[in-house]
Structures are given as structure tokens and as C-alpha cells.
Amino acid sequence: MTHEPFSPATATLFGMPAWVLFALIPFVGLACFAWIIARRAVPLRRGAPDPRFERVPERILLVVKIWLAQWRQPRYMLAGVLHIVVFFGFLILAARSMQMVVLGFVPGFVLPGLGGALGAVYNVVKDLAATAVLVAVVILAVRRAYFRPARYAVPEKLGKDHTPEALFVLGLIGTLMVSESLFEGAVLAAEGAPAHSATPLTLTWTFQQALAGVPVSTLKGINLAAYVVHDLTFFFFLCLLPFGKHFHVITSIFNVFFMRLRPGNVKPVAHGVPDAQLDGLKSLGVKTFEDFTWKHMLDFYSCVDCGRCSDRCPANHVKRPLSPRFISIKARDLCFQRYPIFGKPATDAVPLIGGIYSEDEIWSCTTCGACEEECPVGIEYIDKIVDLRRGMVDEGTVPQSIQKPLSALEKRGNPWGKLEKKRASWTEGVGEGVTVKLVETGATAETLYFVDSITSYDDRMQKLARATARILTKAGVDFAIIGKDEKDSGHDVRRFGEEMLFQTLKDHNTEAIKASTARRIVVNDPHALNALRNDYADVPPVEHISEVIARGVGSGALKLEPLSDSSRTYTFHDPCYLGRHNGAYDAPRQAIDGIPGIRRVEMEGNCRDRSFCCGGGGLMLFHEPEEEQRMGVVRVQQAKAAGADVIVTACPFCLTNIEDAIKVAGLEGRMQALDLVELVDGQLQS
Amino acid sequence: MEILVCVKRVPDSAENEISVGPGGADIVRDDLVYSVNEWDNYAVEEAIQIVEREGGSVTVVSACDSEAEEIVRREMAMGANQGLLLTDAAFTGSDGLGIATILKAAALKGKYDLVLTGAQADDGAAQVGGMLAALLDWPYASVVNKIETNVGASLRIGREIEGGNHEISEIDLPCVLSIQTGINEPRYVGIRGIRKVASVEIPVMDSEALGMAKGAVGATGAKVRRVDYFVPQLGAGAEMIQGSTEDVAGKLLDLLKAKGGIK
Amino acid sequence: MDAKVFVLITHKDGKADDSARELVTAAQALFPGCTPDAVVAGSGIDAVCGEVAAGFGEVWKFDQEALAYPNAELLRPLLAKVLPPGATLLLPHNTFGLDLGPGLSVKLGVTYVPDVVGVQGMEGTTLKVVRQEHAGQVSAHVHCDVARGAVITVRAGVFKPAEDGAAAGKILDRSADAAGLTARRRFVELIQAEAGDVDITREDVLVSVGRGIGDKENIAIVEDLARAMGAALSCSRPLVDAKWLDKAHQVGTSGKTVRPKVYLALGISGSFQHMGGIKGSPFLIAVNKNPKAPIFQAATVGVVADLMELVPVLTEKIRKSR
Numbered sequence A: 001m002t003h004e005p006f007s008p009a010t011a012t013l014f015g016m017p018a019w020v021l022f023a024l025i026p027f028v029g030l031a032c033f034a035w036i037i038a039r040r041a042v043p044l045r046r047g048a049p050d051p052r053f054e055r056v057p058e059r060i061l062l063v064v065k066i067w068l069a070q071w072r073q074p075r076y077m078l079a080g081v082l083h084i085v086v087f088f089g090f091l092i093l094a095a096r097s098m099q100m101v102v103l104g105f106v107p108g109f110v111l112p113g114l115g116g117a118l119g120a121v122y123n124v125v126k127d128l129a130a131t132a133v134l135v136a137v138v139i140l141a142v143r144r145a146y147f148r149p150a151r152y153a154v155p156e157k158l159g160k161d162h163t164p165e166a167l168f169v170l171g172l173i174g175t176l177m178v179s180e181s182l183f184e185g186a187v188l189a190a191e192g193a194p195a196h197s198a199t200p201l202t203l204t205w206t207f208q209q210a211l212a213g214v215p216v217s218t219l220k221g222i223n224l225a226a227y228v229v230h231d232l233t234f235f236f237f238l239c240l241l242p243f244g245k246h247f248h249v250i251t252s253i254f255n256v257f258f259m260r261l262r263p264g265n266v267k268p269v270a271h272g273v274p275d276a277q278l279d280g281l282k283s284l285g286v287k288t289f290e291d292f293t294w295k296h297m298l299d300f301y302s303c304v305d306c307g308r309c310s311d312r313c314p315a316n317h318v319k320r321p322l323s324p325r326f327i328s329i330k331a332r333d334l335c336f337q338r339y340p341i342f343g344k345p346a347t348d349a350v351p352l353i354g355g356i357y358s359e360d361e362i363w364s365c366t367t368c369g370a371c372e373e374e375c376p377v378g379i380e381y382i383d384k385i386v387d388l389r390r391g392m393v394d395e396g397t398v399p400q401s402i403q404k405p406l407s408a409l410e411k412r413g414n415p416w417g418k419l420e421k422k423r424a425s426w427t428e429g430v431g432e433g434v435t436v437k438l439v440e441t442g443a444t445a446e447t448l449y450f451v452d453s454i455t456s457y458d459d460r461m462q463k464l465a466r467a468t469a470r471i472l473t474k475a476g477v478d479f480a481i482i483g484k485d486e487k488d489s490g491h492d493v494r495r496f497g498e499e500m501l502f503q504t505l506k507d508h509n510t511e512a513i514k515a516s517t518a519r520r521i522v523v524n525d526p527h528a529l530n531a532l533r534n535d536y537a538d539v540p541p542v543e544h545i546s547e548v549i550a551r552g553v554g555s556g557a558l559k560l561e562p563l564s565d566s567s568r569t570y571t572f573h574d575p576c577y578l579g580r581h582n583g584a585y586d587a588p589r590q591a592i593d594g595i596p597g598i599r600r601v602e603m604e605g606n607c608r609d610r611s612f613c614c615g616g617g618g619l620m621l622f623h624e625p626e627e628e629q630r631m632g633v634v635r636v637q638q639a640k641a642a643g644a645d646v647i648v649t650a651c652p653f654c655l656t657n658i659e660d661a662i663k664v665a666g667l668e669g670r671m672q673a674l675d676l677v678e679l680v681d682g683q684l685q686s
Numbered sequence B: 001m002e003i004l005v006c007v008k009r010v011p012d013s014a015e016n017e018i019s020v021g022p023g024g025a026d027i028v029r030d031d032l033v034y035s036v037n038e039w040d041n042y043a044v045e046e047a048i049q050i051v052e053r054e055g056g057s058v059t060v061v062s063a064c065d066s067e068a069e070e071i072v073r074r075e076m077a078m079g080a081n082q083g084l085l086l087t088d089a090a091f092t093g094s095d096g097l098g099i100a101t102i103l104k105a106a107a108l109k110g111k112y113d114l115v116l117t118g119a120q121a122d123d124g125a126a127q128v129g130g131m132l133a134a135l136l137d138w139p140y141a142s143v144v145n146k147i148e149t150n151v152g153a154s155l156r157i158g159r160e161i162e163g164g165n166h167e168i169s170e171i172d173l174p175c176v177l178s179i180q181t182g183i184n185e186p187r188y189v190g191i192r193g194i195r196k197v198a199s200v201e202i203p204v205m206d207s208e209a210l211g212m213a214k215g216a217v218g219a220t221g222a223k224v225r226r227v228d229y230f231v232p233q234l235g236a237g238a239e240m241i242q243g244s245t246e247d248v249a250g251k252l253l254d255l256l257k258a259k260g261g262i263k
Numbered sequence C: 001m002d003a004k005v006f007v008l009i010t011h012k013d014g015k016a017d018d019s020a021r022e023l024v025t026a027a028q029a030l031f032p033g034c035t036p037d038a039v040v041a042g043s044g045i046d047a048v049c050g051e052v053a054a055g056f057g058e059v060w061k062f063d064q065e066a067l068a069y070p071n072a073e074l075l076r077p078l079l080a081k082v083l084p085p086g087a088t089l090l091l092p093h094n095t096f097g098l099d100l101g102p103g104l105s106v107k108l109g110v111t112y113v114p115d116v117v118g119v120q121g122m123e124g125t126t127l128k129v130v131r132q133e134h135a136g137q138v139s140a141h142v143h144c145d146v147a148r149g150a151v152i153t154v155r156a157g158v159f160k161p162a163e164d165g166a167a168a169g170k171i172l173d174r175s176a177d178a179a180g181l182t183a184r185r186r187f188v189e190l191i192q193a194e195a196g197d198v199d200i201t202r203e204d205v206l207v208s209v210g211r212g213i214g215d216k217e218n219i220a221i222v223e224d225l226a227r228a229m230g231a232a233l234s235c236s237r238p239l240v241d242a243k244w245l246d247k248a249h250q251v252g253t254s255g256k257t258v259r260p261k262v263y264l265a266l267g268i269s270g271s272f273q274h275m276g277g278i279k280g281s282p283f284l285i286a287v288n289k290n291p292k293a294p295i296f297q298a299a300t301v302g303v304v305a306d307l308m309e310l311v312p313v314l315t316e317k318i319r320k321s322r
Helices: A018-046 A056-068 A077-103 A116-147 A163-191 A203-210 A216-243 A245-257 A275-280 A294-302 A308-312 A324-338 A359-363 A370-374 A382-395 A400-412 A453-457 A462-474 A491-495 A499-515 A526-535 A545-555 A586-593 A631-641 A652-664 A676-683 B038-054 B069-078 B096-109 B128-136 B191-196 B245-258 C019-030 C046-052 C072-082 C095-108 C216-229 C237-241 C307-321
Strands: A447-449 A479-481 A520-523 A542-544 A569-572 A599-601 A646-649 A672-675 B002-006 B009-011 B034-036 B057-063 B082-086 B114-118 B140-151 B154-161 B165-172 B175-179 B224-230 C005-009 C037-042 C058-063 C088-092 C111-116 C118-123 C126-133 C138-145 C150-154 C170-173 C185-191 C205-209 C232-235 C262-266 C283-288 C301-304
Touching: A018 A216, A018 A294, A056 A245, A077 A116, A077 A163, A077 A216, A116 A163, A116 A203, A163 A203, A163 A216, A216 A245, A245 A294, A275 A499, A275 B191, A294 A324, A294 A382, A308 A324, A308 A370, A359 A382, A382 A491, A400 A499, A447 A462, A453 A462, A453 A652, A462 A545, A462 A676, A491 A499, A491 A526, A499 A526, A499 B191, A520 A526, A520 A545, A526 A542, A542 A545, A545 A586, A545 A676, A569 A586, A586 A599, A586 A676, A631 A646, A631 A652, A646 A652, A646 A676, A652 A672, A652 C237, A672 A676, B002 B038, B002 B096, B002 B128, B034 B038, B034 B069, B038 B057, B038 B069, B038 B114, B038 B140, B038 B175, B057 B069, B057 B096, B069 B082, B069 B191, B082 B096, B096 B128, B096 C095, B096 C111, B114 B128, B128 B140, B128 B175, B128 C095, B140 B165, B140 C072, B140 C095, B154 B175, B154 C095, B165 B175, B224 C111, B224 C126, B245 C283, B245 C301, B245 C307, C005 C019, C019 C088, C019 C118, C019 C150, C037 C046, C037 C072, C046 C058, C058 C072, C072 C095, C088 C095, C095 C111, C095 C150, C111 C126, C111 C138, C205 C216, C216 C232, C216 C262, C216 C307, C232 C237, C283 C307
Parallel strands: A447 A479, A447 A520, A520 A542, A569 A599, A569 A646, A646 A672, B002 B057, B002 B114, B057 B082, B114 B175, B140 B175, C005 C037, C005 C088, C037 C058, C058 C170, C088 C150, C111 C150, C205 C232, C205 C262, C262 C283, C283 C301
Antiparallel strands: B009 B034, B140 B154, B154 B165, B165 C185, B224 C138, C118 C126, C126 C138
8 A cells, every 4th residue: 555545543533533542442452352361261270280282293283284274174065165265364364454453543554574565465365365254254154044054953952042143253254354345445446446456356346346436535434434343343353252152263273282192092080190099089080160171171162163073973863962062062151151251250069960961961972083083173072071971980870781891890801791711712613723822821922812802702703703813823923812811901991981990900901911921912803902002001012903904915915715796795884993093994995905806885974084983882882872773773874875785894892783783774684794804704715 | 867788798690600519519609709789789779868868877787798898898888887797606507587686686786767688689588688577576578669768757668569560558667678679770889989998997796796695596596408509400502392383382381381481 | 297287378359379279289299198278368358268278178267358458567467376386388489478478487486498499308397498599590409497387488380280179178267366457567559560661670481572573563473472471571672773662671781681580582593682681590492493593502492483483373372271
């Protein structure tokens, strides 16, 4: 801008120099904002500790990928693209907004560095951005008001619909765009075209055209009015942000910076309290709001209310009482209530279970991780659910259905209460030329095959153990199993909140693993994989059998015969604890594709990190939440829709659930479920 | 209310395969895990819930078993206020009446309004509660599955009888009730809870402390004596029945009748 | 043994329970050569007394309105009063017998012998019987000193009902002895279970149906069988998932744990999850089309057959036999 026909800084308002007002508004606005932020920080200071300051370079990379590059947004394409537009629009317009504020009391202000050529480029970019944002906002508003995507719906018992709030904020954003462009358009119209023209077809350009020929005094008035609207709206919006889901505008960058780096593991009961000292704690788990860590409270602030987590949540899909989105929203609202901007924070200890959360709600989660995979701002759910369960276990409110297997795990080291001495009885009949060495008889080996409970005791799953043993033998792996001294890995004991029992099992197994002198562990059970890799410390590196097979297939060590019946179509169901939690999507596929001529399809939209949980493993097999349908049935129907007649999976719990589901879905005889090791074992060249 | 709950340490039949040892003298105990008798656990939970409502305290007592301390402690971890162990060499070999006699002596040492037992235990006799009530000369009700306490000097109770029917009665206090499973949902007791009560003192009373004459109970006083264990002959795997549908149905009918399958 | 043997007759709606006839046989087995007497207590019990008279020496009738509903707390002092010293009383081992028996043995000062499932015989004043322990997993030989008399409860179905034929016993009206009875436990009301209210964990006999039933409509055939047997219906998980039966019927690790004496598994494969819900060692009859079904490993008796063909024939036979 070379010369200015008028400026808000030199205007008069109500007989006063307007710049006073325009200096006051930002001052008051920023002061209010600072006050609100300080109040919002109060509960975080009361929250439990949570060390999130390590591995800073990785954290910065996450911020660049997930926050700046909006990596997860396009998973929901339409909303994702629109959000990216609005997000980048906000980033681009940040400079312009700052300039706007100062223009109110410094006429002709230009941000340092944005004079000259760079400024000219910026002007073009900012006009395009503002226009794009407005278009996006209109589309978003129509989408919310008219098309009403299902994931935004609010169940009746959880309160009023959030659409009015959403539309209000979209309106504010639109107002900012319009008022800024009008402000600019008025100036350009006064200066006259064509020397100073906005980029064609932008909002500014539109206003410039519309206002051509309007007298300068009127333009001055319009310019001033637009400025007032923009200034007030800007600071109103800024101060509004911390009161609802738009708090994420401020908190998201921090939330992503502090998000989970290690997948698969569960937070310790209390950061900074070593396992050996847990007995000394007065209370375990999260029972009241203040038991949450500060990062979890930040999560509640950051929830965008987008509903993507609940949309992908399998428990929510089958109408269990759990909706992850509302875990966040209800807690956020409780936090706002207990820590108001004006007035004293609450000091009473109000239990969460029986308050904002119900017991069934928290027991419904299968810890599949779909929610965390989806969340665009890095909110964590599994740790919160586990902490809430820890609290319930500490209080003794555990469903009867889970008490029996927990008691059996404590006494017998497996949830069915089967005799310890029968843990290795699956080795009988494993096949000619295959010996399964037992550590309990003094054998040692390079590799330890950690079988875990279901594969050891369930007669259907014992076939998987035998197949795994045969595959390992064929692949030339020198392996042994622990035998009767092996106890349940405790993976789901931990995730159901019985941390002390988990510690006991972990300590016992760690000793047994050390005693085996193995340097490497192999498992067929992804829950065991996750426990040994991510929950245990001081044990050798763990691999899943699919990785061994993939390697063997790749190197030629494992030669697989073509199928005798090549008419069937196979699909792979990614187990949650192999795929999402441990990133092993490719190895099982390579293993399957190692069978010449096999026809394999993907369950598009529901594979890899979007795999739909089979229903859950470990203790979830014993628990019976209220639901309208079994998750396994949903999965089987997805397989059928993809054109498959064989579902291959790589987890004994998935196999159990899917085989049951095939019966329930009435597809017996038309759909088969098979474990990867069974499939490969069947095709091993003799 | 002051409540005394009688508990027994039993092999956990859910988690054990019970087999007979050589000569039938005893069952094989090497691999057994023990826990509090399931029915007794429901009784303790019920007592704790009553005391949470009405005030008072819950005392858990176990007789004749020197290893019962672990289960009494577990019930205290669950929420019982006191524990009590009744052991004496002279108690060994007591039959059901003997045990009831020992428990009676303990019950009279306190001032209890209510005594609870489990409806039955591992030997399926379901006798101690009824005997104890008769020895104390207190009213009795068995297989109680509901207790209401707000009825003055009585309780309103539900008993579970055949056909799933509920028999509602009023019973005067003090009384003895044997508790049926399913009356409530016992709270969970984890390792942590048990560690918390690990060093709480549990008093032990012998026959002298109970004011009982030696020889009143124990093997000498027992009228019922188990001589040995055995397992009736069974083949491995199923005995397969062949024949025409008529024949098979006929054979099944005979088997069902013989085994009490036709009611 | 010279002392008198008595049988307590339990009855409902004017008819004696099945246990009455079984206890006659039990009395003969326990005390060969004895002629037991019957004790009948209740209100308006002439028909019952008449019905059971055959096979007993005497029938002692205690007809009082206060006894209309069987209350063990009323019956116990009555029996303690009227039974002669050294008497032995047989009771059915059911909720009533268990309520009455133990305390009665104390009041009478006699030995209590519960849940007899077999008899070895008398040796002097020692009665040798067979009992079960640990949810039926093991049996035990038990010796009981019955010199002073006994109260004995007998398990249902162990002894065959005695056939009619013996001369009818004399009915003695001793109702006056039962006048003015009071108890510190008073019956209030009976709440009937609703049809759907079955608690399979309590049932002694279960007819269990699995995926082999094929279709929801076919379940009716099995319900029919259960009715004919007087048994309860249960099922495996897939039927509950398919919503053909509700969860209360499900047997399994994620359903109910049952401890029946007899378990009829129809069209059930015998998966680990299902079998995990069956405790004790019930007499397990398995019917399955697949000879390789795992259930045949766990079953006592097995039939490879189409349950759709077998079940109606079996139901018919049971009905005819009643």
C-alpha cells in the first residue's frame, strides 16, 4: 500500500480519537485472554505428573507431520481437506491479523519484512487464503446444518446437540474473513483501479468491484465499520476459544508435541513411582478428575469434537455404552465446571465412575487403538481407560465375569484355571521330526517360543502351537519353550487394571525368560508380542512368527506349495496388537503372498491401521458387555463384502472371535477362518 | 449389627481336577489351589454390605483348619473388620456336628446379632449352619438369597427354593442364615488388598479359650467318619450308543431315568 | 436295627412328591426288612395320606392350618416332640430337607447323614453309605454311628420309586400334637419364578442346545424335550449371539457356570469355551452329527445322530413312560 486515503488510526469515533479505542480493545482482549489461559492452567497444575519432555527431535517431527502437515486429516477426505484449507488459512492470515490490530493505532503499519516484494506476494496469498477459508466455512456450515454427518450426533442423554456451537464458530470465522476483505476492499476501491487491484475473484477483489464508484467518505465509513467488526470479532473469538472445542486452535500444537511416542505400552500407575513402591501408594488409578495427568487434562481441552475416534471405535459401532469422543467431552465439561473462569475451583473429590462415566462404559473398551490412530490432535484414550480401570480394581468394583479369570490367573497363571503341569501338553502329537525343547527339563536354545495361555490350553488354539513349532523347525530355528513354568504374559491383566497381578506375572516370566538364556523370543500371539516388547523390560527382542515366515519366504528357506484348491479368495484381518500397536502390516501379507497363486484381497477402508477389532482378546473373552451385535460379526461381514471366503488372521483371540462370528452370521460352510501359521504349515514343502 | 461369618478353606473345585490318591486315603493335594469356599465368600460380602448400611462390624471365623489364616485374611482384605481362628489339636477329625459345636462356643463368646454361613461347602453336606442354629437355639433359614434389614427386631429374607421360586419369610433376630450364591456381587480382592492386611493380627482360640471340654469334639466325638475316597468306574471318552433311532431313544431313556435326568 | 424308621413325606398341591416312593426304597436299602412309617404334615392332607399309605406301616397325620405352608422352623420342634427316641428319619435331600435336617438331628440328639447316593449296608450300629464330595468329582465311603438314631437325607433319583403292592398302612391322626405351634420364622409369601426366570446354575438337569439345531424354529423341539424331562433349557454361545435365546441360558466361560448332575448336549461341538462352563462331572450325554466333535471326548455317553430325528422320538418315549 503506497498511500492511504483513510485509516482507522486517524479516524474519530463518538467524538474521540478512534486509535484510543483500537489500542484499548487489544489490550483488554489480550488481558482477558491471558487471564482465561491462566485459569485454564489451574487444573493442569493439580494433575498428576507426566514426563513428556524427552526425545525432543522426535516430538518436533511429530508436530511437523501431524500438526503442521495435518497428516491425519485426509483420512476423512472431505472434512479433512476443508479443515486443511481453514488451518493453512489461519496460519497464513496470522500475519495479516497482527497487522490489522496495529493498524488501529498506527496508520499504515506494515509488519517488518513484509514491505516491498515479499509484502506484495503476501497480499496475493492472503487474499486467496481468506477467500478459500470463507468458501470452506460455507461448505462446512452447510454440511453441519443440513447434511449432518452421523459422527457429530449427540445421543440424547448426553445433552444438547453441538451443531449450534459449531455454526456459531463458523459464523465468527466467516465474519473475520468478510470483515478483513471488506476493510481491504474499501481501501482499494478508494485508491482506484487498476494500479491497486486485488487478485481477481478473491473476496477482496469482489468487494473492491462492488464498492467501485462509492464516494470516499462512505468508503471511509465502511472501512472503519469493517475494522471495528474485525477487531471486536477477533478478540471475542480469541477469548472464546478456551471455552469449547475450539480451544484446540491453541492447544493442538502442544498436545501433538506431548503426544505418545511409544505405541503399544501402557503408562505406569504413577510416573516417578517405581513398580516396587506401588504397594506404598494410598490409591491406584484414576478415581477423581484430579487423578488424571496434566497431559490427559490437556487432551480433554484439545478434543475437537470431530467424532472420528467414535466413528472408528468398534465398541461404539456395536452400540456398547462407550464413545471415546464423549470420554473427552464429558471430562472437559466437568473440568470447566470444577474450574470456572470466575470463582473458586472445586475442592471436593467427586468420583468419575458413577458420575460422568459408567462402569460398563469403561469396561467396554477392547484397547484396539483405533481411536488413537485416528485422532488429528494426538489424544490418548487407552491409558485413560486403563487408569480408570485401575481405580475400579482398587475399589473392588470388578464385574463378576472378570473376577473368576483374574483369580485363576493369580492361582494358576492362566485365566481358565487349568493345571500348570498341562501347559506344555500341546507338544504331544506335534509331528514327526519336530522336537519341542523344554526349558524346564534343562534344555537351552537361541530362541524362546513364548506360547502364552490361550495357545497352550485352548484345544483349538493348540493346533496353532503345533503349527508354529513345525514352521520354526522347518525354518531352521533352534527354539525351546519354557513349559509349565511359563505363566500368562499378563498383557490383558494389565489393561483390565489389575496392575499388581500383572507385575507378579511379569516378574515371574522375566525370571523364567532369563533362565532360558535365549537371545531372541518368538511368539504367535500378538498380545504376548506386545507385552514382551512394550510392557516388559530386560527381556530379549521379540518377533512375531509372521516376521519369521516372511523372512523365510523371502530368503527361500521356507518353500511353500501352491494351494490344492486355488478357487478361494483370501483376506487378511490385521490383529490390533500386531498391526496398529506394533506396525507389522507387511510381514503377514508377505507371508501369505509367499504361497504361489494365492488370491488375496484387502478389506478396503478397513485394513491395516483401519482394521476393525475382532472383539478383543485376553480377559475380554470372559466379559460380556451389552451390545447389539458382536464385533466379530461386523468383521466377517466386511470380509464377505470384500469378496473373501477365507479370513486369515495371526492372533488366537482373533481366530476365536471370528470363528464364532462365522457361525453367528450364518456363514458356516461358506466362510472359513484360518490362522497364518495353519495356512503356512499346510503349504510347507515336506 | 454385629455379624459373625463362618468360613471354610476348600480346594477350589473350579480350578482343580480332584483325583483320588493311592489307596483312597485322601485326594491328591499336590497341585491343589485353595480358596475361601465360594458360598462363604458371598456371605462375607453380604455381611459387609449390611454393616455398610446399618453400622456394626463383621467378624470372620474359621474352625479346625490350621491353614485357614490365609482365607480369613483375604476376607479381611475384602472388608471384614475382625478375624478369628479356632484351632486345637483336639479339634482334628471333627465331623459336622463337632465343627458346629466349636463355632457355637465362639459365637457365645461375642455378642452377635446374626451368624452367617455359606449354604454348602466342598463336601456338599450343607449341615453346619443348621446345626449351629439348633445348638444356639436360634431360628434358622437356609439358602437365603436376599436379606432386608429394616424390619425392627427381625429380618425379611428370601429363600431360593425349587423351580426358581422365592420364599419370603420374616425371621427373628438373633438368627443363623446360610447364604446361597448369587445373593450379591462380591467385590474384587486383588493382590494389593491382601498385602494391605498382611500384618493385621488374627487372634487364635483353642478349646481352653473357648471353654470346651477336650474330647467333646474331634475324632473321638465324631459320629460320621469318611473312610476313603474312590472314583466310580468310568471309561475314557464317551461310551457310544448305536442302533436305530428307536433303540437309541430307548437306551437314552433308561440312562436318564437311572441318573435322575427325568424329574 | 429295631428302632423305628420314619419317612417324611413332602407334598405339593395335594400330591406327594416323587421322593416319597423313592424314600421307601431307600429305607429298605438302608435298613433291610424294616417297615417304615410315614410322617405327613400340612393342611388338608387326607388325599396325600391316602396316596402314600401303601408301603408304610403307619401314616402319622399332622393336619393343622399353621402347617399349610411347609416351614421347617415349625416342623422341627414338632418332630423333635413326636419322634420316639432312637428313631431314624429319612428326608429328601432338597431345599426343604436341608432346611429341616441338620437342626433336627441336633434337637433329637442323633447322627446326621446328608446326601446319601449309595448304600453299603449296616454293620452293628454303623451305617455304611456312599457320598460325593468336591462337586461330584469324587465319591467317599462314609461310616456313621447310628446307635442313637439318625436323620438321613437321600439324593433324588438314586433309589427307584417303590412299586405299589404292599398293604396300605394305617393312617393315624395325630393332628392334636401339632396344635399351637409357633416359630421364630414366619412364612410371608411365595414369589413364583417367571417362565423366563430360570437360573440354569441351580439346575440339576440341563438340556443344552447348540448350533446343530440349525434354525430358531427348531428350538421348540428341544424345549419340548426339556419340558418332558422336567429339566431346564440351556445353550451354547452362538444361539445367544444370534438372539434365539437370551443370555440367561448361556453355558460357557463367558456365560454361566453350571453344575448339573445330568447334562444333555444336543448339537453342541464341545468347544473349550463352552465346556469351561460345566463344572463337576455331570453325566453328559452328547448328540451330534459329527463323529469327530470334541464333545465326545468329554461326554459320558455319545450318540452320532441327527438331533432333529432323535429328539422327538426321545420326547415321545419319556412322555409315555410317565
